[in-house]
Amino acid sequence: MGFDLVIRGGRVATGGVLAEADIGVTGGRIAALGSGLDGAEVIEAGGLIVTPGGVDPHCHIEQMSGMGLMNADTFETATRSAAMGGTTSVISFAAQRKGQRLAEAVADYTARARRGAAIDHAFHISVSDASVPGFETDLRDLIAAGHRSIKVFTTYNIKLEDADILAILRIAGEAGALTCIHAENDAIIADARARLLAEGRVRPVDHAASRPREAEIEAIARMCRLAEAARAPVMIFHVSTAEGVAEIAAARARGAPVWAETCPHYLFQTEAVLDKPGREGAKWMCSPPQRTEADQRALWAGLAAGHLQVVSSDHAPYRFDETGKFSNGLDAPFPAIANGMPGLEPRQPLMFDAMVSGGRTGLAGFLRATCEAPADLYGLPGKGRIAPGADADLVLWDPARSVTYGANDLHDNVGYNPWEGTTVTGWPVATLLRGVPVMREGEYLGTPGAGQWLRRDAIGTRPKDLTGGKS
Structure with missing residues (x-):
């Protein structure tokens, strides 16, 4: 089966664990996880960790x-x-x-x-x-x-x-x-x-x-x-x-x-x-x-x-x-x-x-606090996970890359970085929104206005481990 895009050979974060797999993307959504997948476009992810956006x-x-x-x-x-x-x-x-x-x-x-x-x-x-x-x-x-x-x-x-x-x-x-x-x-x-x-x-x-x-x-x-x-x-x-x-x-x-x-x-x-x-x-x-x-x-x-x-x-x-x-x-x-x-x-x-x-x-x-729980608690079922049917919002991480933040190296309009001098190990080298790269190797590729407003579901459909207090 041919896909619009295949992320090939990365260590994919699903269920809180890493497993080497290809990700097939069609129509902006994850269509398959497997091996040997082919697509019109291929991004090689060998040695990288792939997480949800x-x-x-x-x-x-x-x-x-x-x-x-x-x-x-x-x-x-x-x-x-x-x-x-x-x-x-x-x-x-x-x-x-x-x-x-x-x-x-x-x-x-x-x-x-x-x-x-x-x-x-x-x-x-x-x-x-x-x-x-x-x-x-x-x-x-x-x-x-x-x-x-x-x-x-x-x-x-x-x-x-x-x-x-x-x-x-x-x-x-x-x-x-x-x-x-x-x-x-x-x-x-x-x-x-x-x-x-x-x-x-x-x-x-x-x-x-x-x-x-x-x-x-x-x-x-x-x-x-x-x-x-x-x-x-x-x-x-x-x-x-x-x-x-x-x-x-x-x-x-x-x-x-x-x-x-x-x-x-x-x-x-x-x-x-x-x-x-x-x-x-x-x-x-x-x-x-x-x-x-x-x-x-x-x-x-x-x-x-x-x-x-x-x-x-x-x-x-x-x-x-x-x-x-x-x-x-x-x-x-x-x-x-x-x-x-x-x-x-x-x-x-x-x-x-x-x-x-x-x-x-x-x-x-990490996945639970920054991807899964926010998506679940706020009614975003297509976000926060790598699974068939989910939006192909994906981040490719180089787990070995260390970066020390500088005085003004963020891409906002603030003019300073409150984390100047802090060194982090593990660095995002590509970000994809619904299968479209918006950042690769530090180059911004996004388009103003291309983001979609997310109509959200009624709360109350979350997994039991996220419901308050007693299940």
Whole structure:
């Protein structure tokens, strides 16, 4: 049988193990796994590891922040960067402005992505104002149309009150959607920030103390209880503390429909990264902040035990200049410095290095956290696995290649790399989206606008090992 494309002789990652095989691709989908396959085009993959394309379900792209600042990346630059790092599907945010109808917000971001996205994409409906006209109607209609996740905040100037979150949970649960939560207690943060400013502590390093771990712990516990009360599933975003993991584990043990993610900057960095001369530490400012080595150990243990299911990038790109981090001035105090850092491109190499090359969880853990679980939990059945019928989103890795990140070698529009000086072993040498190369040997081959919007299935069809709490 002839195929459009054959990936020949690679070590193919299926079922968490490697087996030498050819992959036959027809019509953008995997048609067969076997040996001796022939195709109109052949890519030789001898000595390489072939994995599914990464699925990054937490990215801020071409988005206005709560501070009123547009982040640095367009869909064109962000998805270029993603493809260069081995990610083929992203879920970013359709962020509602105060007073804006949800349908208008989603239409706005859909148009932005259609212009520029070079890889496949979906949106979280990010809610900041539940009082707008037609809110419930719009939310139900958008969920039915295939937008199967909602984002809410418990802090910032876009936070929702518990009553609104509970109402959203009930709508989402009934309609087959997942509610994602930035969980930090706003009152604890406001108190800590006021005390620091009163003491004249305004440097980037003081940002860590301004968001105490108790803020995360309390809000996670409260959101888990709201999920139980509504009988509706939640995803706790960017868990950073050992106690946060423990709250999630306890909730899942009670049978609560709770899932959770963490990010590379919490797994590999501590708050010490903020303590740099001058304003340099602002490059690593994010919320929640990086924590301690003890928290890192707890996060890794949480991933191994299944309390945390996903590693996302939380890509939040701002340039290190007056257009980004310092839009409020070069001497701005930490509350006026834009929060976030780039992560789309390095997420997969960082995790491959730690989990596969370093053996931290092995290949199965890498695939589960960065490909399979994100696809399953967010309703993307054609993504995240190498199997007949799945989209031919494939990444070819050279497991022996070591690369040290430089000062500005990412392919986004941020202008710096927060992983400068970090060496990773295992490097993506080719990325294919639905059988079409979008990167080969460091050359970007993608086409702006060629990425497809992903209509997502109702949640509730996931494997038993991904269902919250008890099976």
